[in-house]
Amino acid sequence: MPLMEHLRELRNRLVIALLAMVVGIVVGFFVFDPVWAFIKEPFCETPAAGQLRPGECTLIFSGIFQSFFLTLKVAALVGIVVSSPVWLYQIWAFVTPALYRNEKKYSFAFLGLAIPLFLLGTALAYFIMDTSLAILLGFAPSDTVAAVQIDEYLSYVLIMLVIFGVSFELPLLLVFLNIIGVLSHATVKKHRRTVVFVMFVFGAVITPGGDPLTMMALAAPMVVLYFLAEGFMFLRERRLPNTEDFSHLSDDEASPLVEDHAPVGDPAPLDDPAPLDDDPPGSSKR
Structure with a gap:
């Protein structure tokens, strides 16, 4: 267009x-x-x-x-x-x-x-x-x-209405990032404790007044929705085709690029082709 x-x-x-x-x-x-x-x-x-x-x-x-x-x-x-x-x-x-x-x-x-x-x-x-x-x-x-x-x-x-409404969308954002391949379940699982802690801090800071009831009322459902989103990621990735998992590698460790099924080396030489006969059929060598 x-x-x-x-x-x-x-x-x-x-x-x-x-x-x-x-x-x-x-x-x-x-x-x-x-x-x-x-x-x-x-x-x-x-x-x-x-x-x-x-x-x-x-x-x-x-x-x-x-x-x-x-x-x-x-x-x-x-x-x-x-x-x-x-x-x-x-x-x-x-x-x-x-x-x-x-x-x-x-x-x-x-x-x-x-x-x-x-x-x-x-x-x-x-x-x-x-x-x-x-x-x-x-x-x-x-x-x-x-x-x-x-x-x-x-x-x-x-x-209050906007904060609670938008906060309930955050787990849906995690699921979206997982579907498009930006965020994996292994990453979410690895940082689970940190995310839960941040949610409670977010509930205490973002709510007007910052009273304990409002903080808990916002953070607790967010944590529940977060675990539901994590469960969806886990089930979704289990249904995907099996691929090699490199999540156990550290940030400084390179993933293997070559499979170990066979030693890497020079390719095997091709069989020598049969010698060509330059003499036409029926001719005799002197």
């Missing part, structure tokens, strides 16, 4: 994706109230939610435009989610012509697993968010009141 046609197709698909997002954002404005009630629910489950107005779940805002931008952010979030089938298809349709048949098959499988894993991560984040908020707000002295900014709370929720 010529370059100009390729760029024209990219432009058309971007326009379609952006229009779908705009339509989704408009829908988000209409469904703002139930979506905001769903987002606010984890905070409403904490004891600090009713400190300003007893019996009511209260968040505050301090700027003139803050409430408008809150509505816009929530509507944009709804628009991205609602329009995701459209813009995901546009990305798929643009990339597909450059893929081989087996790559298309794997990409279908990965897309089918990536979306449920992302949703599973966000669901887990939403489920533990009320307990995590209660732990974080519980460190405040008893003679203080928690006046949580509405914009700060929304940022916390979005960060």
